[in-house]
Amino acid sequence: MAQADTKTQILDTAEALLQDRGFNAFSYNHIAQPLGVKNAAIHYHFPTKTDLGVALIERCRARFQQYTDLLEAGEASPVLKFEAYLTLPWRYLRDGGKVCPLGALEVEFNTLPEEMRLEVIALDQQMRAWLAIALEEGREQELLHFEGSAEERAILIAAALQGALQIARVAGNSAFNTCVRHLKQELGLAN
């Protein structure tokens, strides 16, 4: 199954480029070269860049869904769920100072084709909605403590993490860790 393999590799490479440079700053050749393939091969799998973008975001969504499904299936505690959420940006940072795909796409949002915009909106909703539920659960079980609605708290957390990843590029990784520590403290979590 060289097909699925290449297709996956294309998506992997595109995703890494998105998180490294932004959507408008990479081309089909940027993907093709490291894969040792010609740019027409990328067009074979993804006729247009819009197709690529949509597929990329859809994969993010599916992966997040899988991730959360697993946590739900394992009856993870709200605290573990929250920490699992933190793990995502933490890994981005570790893997070469990458930025949240959502953040990158939001910055370039006004340059994206409609199909991609819809996917971006859906991804954002999906992630924040799940986080909000986990936070609310945590509060009900008195494991997490915060004022206001869980949805609002989820926005604050998502915004801070997204911003922190970006700032980490110019201020160093400690900026991100600082944010995480404070977010946890504010939820009443021991470090």
Add this chain to the structure above:
Amino acid sequence: MAQADTKTQILDTAEALLQDRGFNAFSYNHIAQPLGVKNAAIHYHFPTKTDLGVALIERCRARFQQYTDLLEAGEASPVLKFEAYLTLPWRYLRDGGKVCPLGALEVEFNTLPEEMRLEVIALDQQMRAWLAIALEEGREQELLHFEGSAEERAILIAAALQGALQIARVAGNSAFNTCVRHLKQELGLAN
């Protein structure tokens, strides 16, 4: 002085484009057209796009400096300073869902020429450093309340605001306002 005028207009347009679409997603023609001028005219004032980018960030820095100088000169209270800081992103949002220039540049950081990177780093430092001092002042005067160092709190606030502006694009302006409200509450400020 038609010169200074055009030069300023170029920077204004470029800045708006940066905040709307990102640095890599606008060209000299995007600037030239609305100004009713040919793209070579832009090259006259800014030989390369790097020059433009550097000048743009330098102007942000100078403007921020002016802004804070004014606040210091007027012996603004720490609370007013903090609120003045919040005003910046608030205006971005109001002016057509713009995003923080710093955030946009950080996302594209790995595609920027060295000269621009240095400016981005300097702008980030400048803004966060000033905010941190204001926060510390506020705490000393018992007007603001928070745990940990002021620098850390400044990172959290900057990250949250930056992220919130971006999220507002897909989740609506209320997302930003929510963040602001929570950040204020966490500092012990009445709404």
Add this chain to the structure above:
DNA sequence: TACTTATTACTTACCTGTAGGTAGGTTTTT
């Protein structure tokens, strides 16, 4: 004062590179 010389702020007309994309052929696998 009149005329030249520079300087400023552009324009026209180009050039090179690369981006995204396509058509049609070739190899590989089923």
Add this chain to the structure above:
DNA sequence: AAAAACCTACCTACAGGTAAGTAATAAGTA
């Protein structure tokens, strides 16, 4: 033999950039 997974060879558009010229204003000089 047919479908899948490519490649070669191209095309168009536009990006950033340059060279040479021009109109208008300012400065210097006879």
